[in-house]
Amino acid sequence: MIVILNKKFLRIIVAVILLLIIIITGTILYNRKAATSTTTNYATVNRPIERGNENSDYIAFACNVDWGNEVIPEILAILKEKEVKITFFVTGRWVKAFPEMFQEIVKAGHEIGSHGYQHVDYSKLTLDQNKEQIKQTEELIMQYSDKKPVLFAPPSGAYNEYTLISAQELGYKTILWSIDTIDWRQGSTRDVIVKRVIEKPNHRGAIVLMHPMPETAKALPTLIDELQGKNLKVGGVSDVLMD
Structure with missing residues (x-):
């Protein structure tokens, strides 16, 4: 038993x-x-945009800002003189640290995009971390701008599926580039930067990546003049995304 x-x-x-x-x-x-x-199926998420409409009359300048305060006033002055509006992708921590400088960009009428809160590797972040980076930056941008940003450029172009899902669910298009000035690299002089951009084919609808570097500011007037000489309008990212 x-x-x-x-x-x-x-x-x-x-x-x-x-x-x-x-x-x-x-x-x-x-x-x-x-x-x-998440509520978004990754298979249906919009992939990063590297260039706009190839039939566009525009070429876009995208300036990523996480540093470079000493150069930004010069860049703004050149753009004002040339009557050109571009896109500035700003990090949240930069906006928080330098609100006056950010407001100068906003007042000048340039398009504002999100560069995330910190300049970190987004491809290593979780879904929640990606969302928090974008949300924090949006809140700071909205403190000084009455327009919600709709463009997001991940630092260094690094992303994973969570980055794309987060951006789309929060109402953003993820932006990369088609022409890189590589202006941060040692040896990137004014002439080298100009050559890197001008010698590239298919300028129509292209997105040119740059940063607030001294040599970039020197190259800017020549870049604008030469591209306009090719019957192109120099503008922001949203300009090349239009049909």
């Missing part, structure tokens, strides 16, 4: 253990699925 009871008890224990294994496995799989998906 004791043996029979022990066998029944053993079977119950085994059944309970199997049930617990099934429950735990299901929970793990569910959490993994929840961590890698």
Whole structure:
């Protein structure tokens, strides 16, 4: 009798253990699925935009700002003189640290895009971390601008599926570039920067990436003049995205 009871008890224990294994496995799989998906299906997420309409009359200048305060006034003065409006992608931490400088960009009428809160590798961030970076920056931008940003440029062009999902769900288009000035690299003089841009084919609808570097400011008037000489209008990212 004791043996029979022990066998029944053993079977119950085994059944309970199997049930617990099934429950735990299901929970793990569910959490993994929840961590890698949101209300947006990744297969339907818009991929990063590297260039706009190739039939556009515009070429876009995108200036990523996380530093370079000493150069920004000169760049703004050149753009004002040339009557050109471009897109400035700003980090949230920069806006927070230099609100007066940011307001000068806004007052000048340039398009404002998000560069995330910190200049970190977004391809290594989780879904929640990506969203928080974009949300924080939006809140800061909206403190000094009455227009919600709709363009997002991840630092260094680094992103993962969570970055794209986060941007789309928060109402942003993810922007990269088609022409890189590489103006941050040592040896990137005014002439080198101009050459990198002008010698590229297919300028129509292109997005030119730049930063507030001294040599970039020197190259800016020549770049604008030469591109306009090719019957192109120099503008912001939204200009080249129009049909």
